[in-house]
Amino acid sequence: MQSKSEYNLSSLSFKTKSKRDIIVDATDEATKRFGTHFLERIYTPKGLATVIGVYKDNLWVWLDIDPGPSYWDNITSSIFDYPGFTKSDDVNFPDELKKYLPPKLDFFNLLANIDNYSSDTLGLLLREELNKSPRLMAQQLALLFQEFEKLSAADIEILAEEEALDEKGFKAATDYPSITAFDKLSKDFNVILEGFQSQLALLTQQMKNLDEEKAPQLYGFLAGKKLQLEQICKESQQIAQKLPIISTESAHYKDINRFLRFNRLLAAILDVFYDYSMDSKTPDQIDAYVDGSIQLAQFLYAHGQQFLEDNPIKANDKNKQELSESLNALETTLLFLLLSGSRLPAAQAGAIYFRLLDEINSSKGKLEIPPSSFNLAHFSQQNPQDFIRLYQRFFLTAGPFKQKIDELLNKANPILLTEVGKLAVYYARAKERMVNSHSRPGEGLEIKYYLQMGVSYLLRALRSGHPLITCEIDAILSTDSEMPCSTAMATELARSFSETNQLKKARSYLRLALKSHQSNPKDTGDDKTSAEQMTHRLELLEIKLDILEKTGDEQQYAINTLIKRAKQQDKEAEILYCQLQLTVPAVALAAIFQWKAGTGILSLGIIKLAEKIDPAVAAWSLNQYNIRILDKKPDLGLVSQAVLANFEPAIIELNDLLNSSHVFTSSDKDIISSVLSTADIWQHIDPPNLVKLILKTRGSDILLEDDLNKFMCSMAHAALPDSQKHFKFLAIILKDLRNLLDTPGLITFLYAIKRTQISIKTDIELPAAIAAHLIQRCLHSDNDKALIHSFMDQFLTVYPAFGLDLREDAKALEIIQQSDQLTLLLNQISCDSEKKMEQITGTSQSALVSLSLFNPANDTGSTAPIPSPMEMHSM
Structure with missing residues (x-):
């Protein structure tokens, strides 16, 4: 396996299924005759597999069920021409295979070797890295864009000069000699030219000293040589004059090639950011993804037009070409503005919106404010007509941008759902402001539609369960009095804040939800939730907050109520009860007593949590867990801890243990000594059992x-x-x-x-x-x-x-x-x-x-x- 600096697709080391070391060629050139590419996930007659590369003219694949790659010796052409082989959309590489992927992403290394990667392979590598470590991806983006900013204006202009160039005519950057090589070649050639010129001068002098009439043949021979030397010198001088020009052009084309590579890498990065799924991601991972989106939005605002708009350089892969044809720089910048949520600096966000308003020829010039002071909510209120035009241009007009937005909304990106939901509400409010006696029929229904659509998007975002989204929507509701909050939204906000232990906010939104539901029970704000379901959900949420906030009898009453509902086959109550068993010590303790009574389950997590408020009961239950679940022998130490606290079940268990045929060993010495020297323990032992304990252990290494x-x-x-x-x-x-x-x-x-x-x-x-x-x-x-x-x-x-x-x-x-x-x-x-x-x-x-x-x-x-x-x- 290569280190990251040695990672070369043309020579990847693998250990086969039979533990043999092989070096495969995973380049696109090697795998294309088999109709596939490196890391493509495929279905085979033996199950899911991953394409590795070519070794000894065979295509090697790694079956998920195998410890290493293998091959089918009968496959000599496109693998999908053979029965049982099809493409798969699965992207979950087996853990063993992941060890062979680049251990750490390095954009500069990737950029230098990008010609060796097919578009699919490049996308797979970037997607895997973004899923695995979005923080590293954000860091690499920062380094890449910092390096890009170092380029001079003249370098940037290269991109605008190549409109007539056919990208297929470009060679790889390594095929062009370096400027240093050209300088050396020019010097060497000038030395040769000087040699020719010296020989010509010498020959001319010799011919002057020669009498043509006395040696006509020799003179004629030398005259011929002189003509040849003169021709050579003339041509050499012409070449010498062209060398600097050729050197400059070579450097020029190397720069073009470099931009082509950057162009291709940028397109692949944009694609993987579009496709990123936030399901099961941690808050830190989402935070890192947003950081990456912010950097992309900023870069696209500054340089996107050189790559995505009026860019004469065609993409050298199909995916990038489709992107260029679908989204221009401004649309792509807007998309990443939305994917950044509210985290993009105000000045940058304002500048992007100013550019969008210029696109629709709005009257933003009347605002007379700097970009940092721009507020979209205020703009929609003060300039409803311009906001309506803005929204209609980008979100209602059929075209590439709307198509991409719809695609990402279907993937339920919660950040995008939040931003688009907010914009839909602003649009509905702007339409309300424009309603007058001349408005067309049905205007009210349209306003209601977009208002409900916006709320629906916000609700979907909230149900993703990400704390970042909860805080984002809470901030929107706190700062915008016109933003509606349905019963379902308030309920989700209360639930989400209860998950992050922000109980004051949770209780506030619960009150809002209860008030909204009581005033209009039928309007839950969610088509999928009936009034009865909402009532039930709010009751459970109130029980949950009582458990989390209150203490003593009030808390115990809430716990008992929850347990009663769970016993009545209330699925939502069962789920909540199971969750709280692992987060609230009082519920964990109650779960232990329920298990003791023959209902519910017991786990080490529950026991450990209950220990915080009742170590004695936790010790007894741990001993019971070890005996009944793990089939271990009784632990006198654990039982004694519970006996010390006068826990009756432990007292019974201790006496049963001493009255049984249990054999004590030297490992029990310390605990037996503690039992016998502590009156608060031995006073609970039946006297005959105490005698048995002493007789069993006296005279040995134990007592x-x-x-x-x-x-x-x-x-x-x-x-x-x-x-x-x-x-x-x-x-x-x-x-x-x-x-x-x-x-x-x-x-x-x-x-x-x-x-x-x-x-x-x-x-x-x-x-x-x-x-x-x-x-x-x-x-x-x-x-x-x-x-x-x-x-x-x-x-x-x-x-x-x-x-x-x-x-x-x-x-x-x-x-x-x-x-x-x-x-x-x-x-x-x-x-x-x-x-x-x-x-x-x-x-x-x-x-x-x-x-x-x-x-x-x-x-x-x-x-x-x-x-x-x-x-x-x-x-």
């Missing part, structure tokens, strides 16, 4: 000792709003996981039990479990035994009910009786325990100080209560 300590700390020091629930958590740990608690941990958990103010007898198995763990810790070591005895001595004093519960549980008492000291402490419990508690409450020091491994500051969940003095001793 380490430090993680377990953080969990126990969080459990002991949490301040859950539901004491009953907290008690159940503490109880199940003391029953099923008590082996994970050391002595300080047991003490901390018993203080947590006390804070719940719930009797341990509430859980029938708990007293025995606590008794067993007290005995187990006493047997662990003498230090633990001393710590337990000291703890129980003080704890039973401040919490005698705990001792009574242990004594009243036969199984627990039997276990406690394994320790005489603990048995003694239980037996000492009496009815005056409260008095004793008051006596020792102030104690601030004990042997329990700093023994607890659990620090409330480690808790990342709910705010912990202030511990009692005895509990502080165990910390």
Whole structure:
């Protein structure tokens, strides 16, 4: 594949379907015997294809379904003479083929090699470039026209001198020697001439010294040579005199050839700008196209007459010749003025209109204003007769211009629709001003016709959906009080401004549309829209703006209304609902709940948008999306995010996940650690499920000792709003996981039990479990035994009910009786325990100080209560 500087149609490199490298000749000369040209799209027996070029006397084409070009070996003449081969209007080249096209358009390179391109190929290349990058096309136009402006007036006059020249007699510019080559040739020839003249002078001198009578034969021979030299010198002098003239003429014809090339390139550029489709184009692409149109309008105003009007140089291709015969320079300039919308500088637009008015011999001279002050709307109001003549001359008179305008209007160019619609309204208003008692019958109907036609064009332009057009028509309506705005137009303006989030303007046009529709329901301003359809459309638009503008209950009401309509098989409501799901967070959130309820669809875009206002619900829905749509495993991290926000479906899902056979891996370590250390998460887990999680992950790389300590700390020091629930958590740990608690941990958990103010007898198995763990810790070591005895001595004093519960549980008492000291402490419990508690409450020091491994500051969940003095001793 060649770089842009090497791009040569006579030697293009391709990799074939079979991965073989070939170099094809894609010039018009090579492909013409096959009746086609480079990049022509054709139908073949195997489907759509693109003509590439000639290699080894075969025509190579690139089928859309193939990875590279191939050929039919039986095709030796025009390809369309063979069955199954026809031309195609398709211009969508496959992406793989586009890699072989010039990577970047260079008008100067194109101009230098334009003789190698057929008209069709040239048009295809320019059209592809304009579609792909109108911004680059506009930049190239600017460079090309800047270079053109550097030409001298004498160069421009060349175009006017060649009326009698036959363009077919021109050679390619490279066939003409350069001026430098002529200068060298002239110098070399003068040296040769001087040599001849020296030889002649020498021969003349020798003949003077020779006696003719003594050597008649020699003298006669020399006389003959002298005559020959004289003739040679004479002819050489004549040639030497002509060389500068020939040099000048050669340069002259090279300039002519250069203008022919420019002429041809300009014609091709005009054609592709005419054919440009704005469908599916971005605002930036349309903006760039308008920039290009502006440059063309300016260039045509300044130089168009040298190419398109009274131009004696005939075009060297059919398309350009047809253009020359159809549109003159002024008409083409007007067309590009219209294609520029309102973006053309006022002075330039005014100058063009002045020239148009000169064409119809109007009385514009009475205006006495500079072109920059010219305003077409004001002119149509102040000079209605002249405007009528102007409009009739260019837009109503059958001819090339009207034909081209109609052709482009049929292609629905929204910029042209806007401008022509505006002019039609101005024409109708001008006709109104001229109506009098002498007006012909039917004048009113004609005015109404053109008024409706103008509004219809403006409506079609608005429905293209381009923000540029919306702003253009809004500006027209804002500055011209005579410009009508139908219900349909106001509705489209409101819709369009709502798309670009200009809600104030959207609401303003919605009010205008509602007012217009209420005053005259049957006149919608659009033949294709009934009164009922307009009512429905306005209702939906009002719902949309309420969703976009309002908040809280008002917004939610509008969302619910839209969802209700969508469920009722309202197609327009369904479309709007789907659009807003991806643009409005509140609608995206509503869509998630609808999907949860079994209606609607869910996408990653909806989830991401909903995250802006409710991360918890978004996290839960993303997990559900992964499971149900992408068939992935549950993500504990996503579920936990939703649980943290008390989202009930996520709480259910978390418990189901922990109760299932789901296997956790080391990749879940961080999230499991976070779950266990955050009370706002684990408080929503059913206690048995919490035990299962710890048993599943303990002892592996997932739940380490430090993680377990953080969990126990969080459990002991949490301040859950539901004491009953907290008690159940503490109880199940003391029953099923008590082996994970050391002595300080047991003490901390018993203080947590006390804070719940719930009797341990509430859980029938708990007293025995606590008794067993007290005995187990006493047997662990003498230090633990001393710590337990000291703890129980003080704890039973401040919490005698705990001792009574242990004594009243036969199984627990039997276990406690394994320790005489603990048995003694239980037996000492009496009815005056409260008095004793008051006596020792102030104690601030004990042997329990700093023994607890659990620090409330480690808790990342709910705010912990202030511990009692005895509990502080165990910390």
